[in-house]
C-alpha cells in the first residue's frame with residue numbers, strides 16, 4: 029500500500045460535438061459541481077493504424093487556443109516518429125503514441141520530450157507490457173487501452189486490469205514517476221475496478237459527453253475513483 033496522487037479525469041472529446049469543441053471543453057471546466065477536469069483527451073486517428081478518421085494537428089492547435097486545460101493527445105496513427113513531436117511543439121501537454129506503431133519507441137519518446145511534451149506509450153488490449161517494462165523511465169504516461177482503439181462507446185475489457193496491476197507493482201517498487209492512464213469503456217460501472225487496480229488517470233468519452241450534463245458526470249466519476257483509490261491505498 030502507498031499513497032498515490034488524486035485520481036485524474038480526462039474526458040475524451042471523441043464523443044463531444046465536433047462542431048462546438050470549445051464549448052464542449054468549457055462544459056467540463058471548473059463549475060459548482062467539479063473543480064474542472066485534469067486533462068482533455070484528444071483522439072487523433074488516421075484510418076491506417078485504426079479504421080477511423082478524426083482530426084489532426086490544425087484542429088489540436090485550435091483547441092489549444094480555446095482552453096487552458098492541459099491537452100492529452102492520443103495518437104492512433106502509423107509513423108508516430110514523423111508526427112508526434114509536432115503535437116508537443118504545438119503545446120499539447122501529453123502526447124501518447126502506440127507501441128504497436130513503431131520499432132523505436134525510445135526515440136519517439138525522446139523527441140516528444142525534446143519538443144516540450146510529456147511522452148506517453150499506448151498499449152492495445154492484446155499487447156503485453158512485459159517488453160516495455162525496462163524502458164518505462166523514457167515515459168511519463170502508460171496508456172492502457174481497455175477497448176480496441178478506434179471508436180467510442182465500446183464495452184470495457186476487465187482483463188486488461190492485469191496489466192495495470194503489474195505496472196502498478198513495477199512503478200511503486202522502482203519508485204518511477206509515471207502515470208497509468210486507462211482508456212475505453214470507463215463509466216460509473218467500471219471506474220471503481222480500474223481505480224482499485226491502480227489507475228491514475230481515467231479517460232471517459234461517452235460516459236461524460238453521452239448525457240446532457242458533462243460536468244455532473246465528471247464529478248460522479250471523480251467521486252467513485254477517489255473512494256475506490258483511497259480504499260485501496262489506505263488514504264483517508
Ligand SMILES: O=C(CO)[C@@H](O)[C@H](O)COP(=O)(O)O
Nearest residue numbers: 040177178180181213233234
Ligand atoms: O481512444 C479511444 C477509442 O479508440 C477513446 O478515447 C474513446 O474516446 C473512449 O470512449 P469511451 O469508451 O469512453 O466511450
